[in-house]
Amino acid sequence: VGVLIKNGEVVTATDRYHADVRVADGVIVAIGRDLKPEPFDRVVDASGCFVFPGAIDVHTHLDMPFMGATNKDDFRTGTIAAALGGTTGVIDFVIPEKGQPLLEALDLWHAKARGKAVFDYAFHMAVTHMGPTVKDELHRLVHDHGITSFKTFMAYKGALGIDDGELLDVMLQTRDLGALVTVHAENPEVIDRLTRRFLAEGKTHPKYHPLSRPSGVEGEGTHRAIALSGVADTSVYIVHLTCREALSEVVRARGDFRDVMAETCPQYLLLDDSLYDGPGFEGAKYVMSPPLRSKADQEALWHALEHGFIQTIATDHCPFDFEGQKTMGTNDFSKIPNGAPGIEDRLKLIYTYGVREGRISLNKFVEVMATNPAKIFGLYPRKGTIAIGADADLVVFDPTHSGVITARESHHNVDYSLFEGWRYQGAAAQVLVRGELIVEDGQFVGEPGFGRYLKRAPMPRGQKRMLMAEAQAHTHL
Ligand SMILES: [Zn+2]
Numbered sequence: 001v002g003v004l005i006k007n008g009e010v011v012t013a014t015d016r017y018h019a020d021v022r023v024a025d026g027v028i029v030a031i032g033r034d035l036k037p038e039p040f041d042r043v044v045d046a047s048g049c050f051v052f053p054g055a056i057d058v059h060t061h062l063d064m065p066f067m068g069a070t071n072k073d074d075f076r077t078g079t080i081a082a083a084l085g086g087t088t089g090v091i092d093f094v095i096p097e098k099g100q101p102l103l104e105a106l107d108l109w110h111a112k113a114r115g116k117a118v119f120d121y122a123f124h125m126a127v128t129h130m131g132p133t134v135k136d137e138l139h140r141l142v143h144d145h146g147i148t149s150f151k152t153f154m155a156y157k158g159a160l161g162i163d164d165g166e167l168l169d170v171m172l173q174t175r176d177l178g179a180l181v182t183v184h185a186e187n188p189e190v191i192d193r194l195t196r197r198f199l200a201e202g203k204t205h206p207k208y209h210p211l212s213r214p215s216g217v218e219g220e221g222t223h224r225a226i227a228l229s230g231v232a233d234t235s236v237y238i239v240h241l242t243c244r245e246a247l248s249e250v251v252r253a254r255g256d257f258r259d260v261m262a263e264t265c266p267q268y269l270l271l272d273d274s275l276y277d278g279p280g281f282e283g284a285k286y287v288m289s290p291p292l293r294s295k296a297d298q299e300a301l302w303h304a305l306e307h308g309f310i311q312t313i314a315t316d317h318c319p320f321d322f323e324g325q326k327t328m329g330t331n332d333f334s335k336i337p338n339g340a341p342g343i344e345d346r347l348k349l350i351y352t353y354g355v356r357e358g359r360i361s362l363n364k365f366v367e368v369m370a371t372n373p374a375k376i377f378g379l380y381p382r383k384g385t386i387a388i389g390a391d392a393d394l395v396v397f398d399p400t401h402s403g404v405i406t407a408r409e410s411h412h413n414v415d416y417s418l419f420e421g422w423r424y425q426g427a428a429a430q431v432l433v434r435g436e437l438i439v440e441d442g443q444f445v446g447e448p449g450f451g452r453y454l455k456r457a458p459m460p461r462g463q464k465r466m467l468m469a470e471a472q473a474h475t476h477l
Pocket residue numbers: 059061316318
C-alpha cells in the first residue's frame with residue numbers, strides 16, 4: 001500500500017516545482033505531474049502546501065541526566081513533539097559518565113530509544129574521557145555500531161569536559177577512522193574563574209550566567225578547536241555557534257579552504273540576552289550554554305546562514321522543568337541545569353522568522369534543516385532530500401496555518417516554552433516516516449517504537465564531508 005501526495009509544491013535544497021509524490025514500501029517511487037493512485041493508495045491532498053524532505057535535528061538530548069537532574073523528554077515524548085513540528089529524524093548524544101566504557105553508555109542509550117522513538121534516529125558518541133579502552137572502543141563504534149560522529153566538550157570542566165591534549169587525541173583517532181569530531185567550544189578555565197568570582201561576590205542571580213561565559217569565551221574556544229583540527233589535519237563541526245567572535249573564526253577557516261562546519265539554533269537566532277534580566281528567577285528558563293547573545297549577533301548568524309558559513313540549524317533540545325529543576329539554582333546560577341526545550345518549534349519558527357521575513361530562501365531553509373544535516377552526518381541521500389529511492393520521510397507544510405506558541409499547547413514534557421507567545425505562520429500538516437503517516441492534520445497518529453536505529457558509514461580518509469556526501473549520492477540510491 002502506498003501514499004500519493006497530490007498537488008503540492010516540492011521543495012529541495014536546490015529546486016521548487018509542482019509535482020505529485022508517490023511512496024511505497026517506505027521509499028519514494030515516483031515524482032511527477034498528474035500521477036494516478038495505485039489501488040489502495042492513500043491520497044493526501046497537498047494543494048497550497050509545500051512538500052519538504054523530513055527535517056533532521058542533529059542536536060538533541062533526550063532522557064539525559066545532567067547537573068543532578070534528568071531532563072524531561074524521553075524518546076517517546078521528545079520524538080512525538082518533534083514529529084508534530086515536522087522533524088522526522090534526530091541524532092541524539094550518548095553521554096558516558098567520566099570513566100564509563102563508551103560501549104556501555106551506548107547500550108544504555110539504545111535501551112532508552114528502543115520501543116519509544118516514533119521516527120528513525122542515530123547517535124553521536126560523546127568522548128568524555130580518554131581511558132585506556134577508548135581507542136579500541138572508537139574503532140568498534142565506527143565499524144560495528146555505525147557511529148561516525150563524536151562529541152567533545154571543551155566546557156564543563158571536571159564533568160564532561162576534556163583537555164586540549166585529549167581533544168587532539170580524539171581528532172587524530174576519528175580522522176583515521178573516517179569519522180567527524182564535533183566540539184562544544186567554550187574556554188572552561190575562564191568560565192570557572194568568572195563563575196567563582198561572581199559567586200564570591202554574592203552575585204547568584206541567573207543574569208550572571210551569561211556574564212560568566214561571555215562571547216569571547218566562545219570565540220577563543222572556537223579558535224582553539226579549529227586550530228587543533230588543523231594540527232590533526234581533520235574536519236571539525238562546531239555545535240551551537242552563537243556569536244560574532246566564534247563566527248569570524250569559522251569564516252576565516254572556511255576562507256582558508258578548511259573543512260570547518262558550524263551549527264546554530266533557533267534560540268540564538270531569535271532570542272537575546274535581555275531575557276536574563278527578566279523578573280525574579282525567570283531568567284533561569286534561558287540558562288543554557290553557550291548563553292543567548294545580542295541582537296547584533298543574531299543578525300550576523302542570519303547572514304552566515306544565508307551565505308553558507310553556517311550549515312545547519314538544530315535545537316539542542318534539553319528540557320528541564322522551571323519548577324523543581326531550574327529552581328535547583330535559586331541561590332546559585334551555576335547550579336541551574338543548563339538547557340531548554342525547542343524540539344517542536346524549529347520549522348515553524350525558522351519558516352516564519354527566516355523565510356517569511358526574507359532572511360533565508362525556502363531552498364536554504366530545506367538545506368539547513370534537512371539536507372546539510374543528512375550530508376554532514378552520513379545519512380544522505382537516504383534522508384534529507386526528495387528523490388526516487390530515498391526514504392519517504394516527508395513533510396506536507398501548510399504555509400497558511402498560523403498560531404501562537406504556548407507551553408500549554410506544546411507536546412514536549414516540560415513546564416515552559418522558550419517561545420511563549422511567539423506567533424508563527426506555517427506549520428507541518430502531514431508527516432510521513434518511511435511512507436507511514438505519523439502526523440495527520442497536525443495530530444500525532446504514529447506508533448512509539450516505529451523508529452529504527454540508523455547505522456552510518458565512515459568516510460574515506462581526507463574527503464571533505466559535504467563534498468563526499470554528494471559524490472556518494474549517485475552510488476547509494
Ligand atoms: Zn547540547
